[in-house]
Amino acid sequence: MNTKFCLHVPPNMWREFKKSMLESRMFNEEVIGFFFCQRHQVSKRKVRYIPKTWVVPTAECYEHQSTDGLILTQRFHSYLLENHLFAGLDLVHIHTHAGRSIPDFSYIDDRYESEYSRFIGSNFPKKPRLISGVFDEDLQSCKFRMWDRKGREFERVEFCNSLFEISNSQNLINNPDLMFARQKIFGEVNQNTLSKLKVGLIGCGGIGSIFAELLGRLGVKNWVLIDPDKLEQVNLNRMPGATQEMVEQNWHKVHYVKHLIKKVYAQGSHVKTIPTTIESDLAKQEIASCDLIVVATDNHLSRKTAQELALQYMRPLVCLGTHIDVKPDNTPRMYSRITVPPIGGGWCLMCGNIINLQRAALESAPSAINNMAAGAGYLEGINDPSVFWLNSICASTAVGVIHGMVSGFLNVDSGIDWIYEFPGSEWRKTDTEYLQTDDCYFCGINSSENVVQNSDFESPEFENRGFDNSDFIIW
Template sequence: MWQQFRQMMLNTQTAGEEIIGFFFCKHHQISETRLRYFPKTWVVPTNSCYEHQSTTGLVLKQEFHLYLLKTYLEDGYDLVHIHTHPGFDTPCFSTVDDRHESEYAQFLTTNFEKQPRLISGIFNESLQKPNFRIWNQLGSSFEEVDFYSSWFERRQKRCDPASATDARECAPREAEGRRQKAFVTPTSQLAQDRDLTLPKSQTILDEKAMKLEQTGSSDVMFARQEIFGNALQEKLNELTVTLIGCGGIGSVFAEVFGRLGVKNWVLIDHDCLETTNLNRMPGATWEMAEQQLPKVEYVKQLIQQIYRMNANVKTIPTTIENELATQEIGASDLIVVATDNHYSRQVAQELALKYMRPLVCLGTHIEIRRQKAGGRGQKDEELSVSTLQRENLVDIPRMYSRITIPPLGGGWCLMCGNIINSQMAALESAPREIEQVAQYAGYMEGIDAPAVFWLNSICASTAVGIIQGMVSGFLDIDAGLDWIYKFPESKWYKTDTDYLVNTDCYFCGAEVQAD
């Protein structure tokens, strides 16, 4: 959305003239001291919408301005008012900006029943360097606001008083309330309490490799990725990813994403390695399986083999419902769920909606279809060998990978998009006795689903590519994403997400988001 808005602003701008743009936002209370505003729509007025426009100021036509505000603010949106200043340095608010915005904040409070908040932003004329603030409803004070053009950006640098033409413009001013604070999350104790015997080779670091990383020589590792730019690498290095499910898909995902540059991880999985895992988990050994090494510790080793000293990996060997797990999820930048059941994915979706975090859901499916040689498949039936031979029927494997990223802020989710089955999720979360009855009655399968390494790798590797596009900004996922890979066709099918939108969803509908 930001790239579209910025391009439209640049297209409207002529000869360094100031221009105006609007975002209409919903807000999300993260904590007592932290609030997030996320845009739902935007408007950039054309030149014909201005009464006056120059390099020193601009005024919108009153009739158009009032129409715009009434159209969106009566729906409960908050207003982000953006304008530009001439030049290419980081701009600072002027005394004229102060006076007009103070009056604007009072006007919004007085004339609209829902009393929308005014967030004002200024950019340089290339729309690359911003400065933002939010006014109180009386228009008497404000506080600074961090602006992020994507969900993966870090805190912006503030205006530099030394470069300002008027030092007063950048001086601290009276602010409403306390400064906003980031999450402070506890270190996992669960992993530390486990009595683990790790392979000796993993506990002794090579001194030469330590010196290389400490002196920054590890940057050479990413020399082949310089084509994507330093900004991407910096974002990846700072990104904190929560991975829920460290099995066949999750372990491959961690390996591939880790080698792209992600060093900060929270790993959540209550399960331990078994011999049946060895066909699809990279680097897993018989010794690990015999030892029943927790999967989170196994994946931690994969990441530490990449970075040795600089990796920051928290392991939480418990289920996603655990309070410690939910705290870490809320503090992360990205949630990836790669579990093999519906309930854990439902909980991950609920937490992603609660904390407004991007969610990536990964899964695979393998089935056998019986069909005539060279013909189309049909439903499985219990047929004798002689019948199969007489009708020239053969068993053909059909394999699928699915990558789903619901839109942030609602619209559709894993539940209303039918990516997961809420009834199955309810059965999976039921007491063990009910689960056994459900299996006996045929409502739940009693055996583990088939899985192979190469199919998991297609799913995990493609997901890493998609996330790279999200972080870089060249892949637009504002409407969400749902891709399905089918084999033996070897083709990705992209769902039209317009058909997934459901404003009445119990989990992500408009009324839920408003609450």
């Protein structure tokens, strides 16, 4: 079986890239843009290319630009190579052809892409690969391919600009399960996506177990479950289906949640259990392969790690939590919170102050330091209080959010942060514009670049390596 290659560009990033591409065209000229991508080996037969930065040149960066083809200035091209390819990233060229029909690669494309793939494959230490894409003039229809380093052969690359890298163009469910007959209103494609969605759940306790039960019954059958803890007596009041016998038999929580899912799907489901923390290498590797990351833990370190993985691998993240405290008049305040940071950055759990980095650091410290911090009042002496019904509000709302993400009736491109307060029974929705943090250590690095003028970049000294100006990029 051949390896499947996919270029997966998050919706927000694609929207900005496409806008810059169209704005860079003065009349009907062809235009070009670049993604610089990290290679992610998802499995033996699947490779993702994840864009870490993008560049769209404007008219000043072209030596020639018309409907017949393109030539970039050597100065601008040297700038691209020195600032991006030396970082060890692979290169994606996207150019347009005139017209609105389904595009195809031309003879000129074949010739120069072949030469260029040999050039970058032999002149850079990490031997980057060239992926090329051709679009119609409106950037609607496309074809993608990836060249070998000798420029002799190429392989097909799938292009995806949605939240989830799941193809619905074929293999739709022809005979849908009667279990989902009452979900037909959301469409066949929606149910097909849910059935293929691979969810990584970090935390299988009071919130995570309810969440898995609900999302499983919506149609999700593929899971990676991560939690180091075992069932205890104190868990039985808020974990559906958990029994005293499971506690006595020392069940891990991941095996208990797997039991819940398998009760719904005796066949056709795939559930991988990892009874360890998210900080382990195995857990990180498995989470990176998931289409969606959900964190429902009661500590800050695991949420920080989940957010870092979501940013690194460009995966959507859903963070769940509840909190109960008591006001001075002895009446309780109870909160459920569902947070979905924008995929790829803009704001994250850390810069949004949704997790406490000091607490995360203490949780990762050796136990002796942790005990000293607790004695000094930096950590609470007991776990946060919790009740089943509040956890259920949090979990069920999160499932609704994910259903909206899959179906398309909820836009999370800019992220969401919803807080439910009881007994006031109010939903508060954070204005996510205020969460934007350009200088955040984790997500604030500018991941896109639109070169507006030649003066915006220095002319670096860059060895030609046998290519004259006309040999660089022509389409």
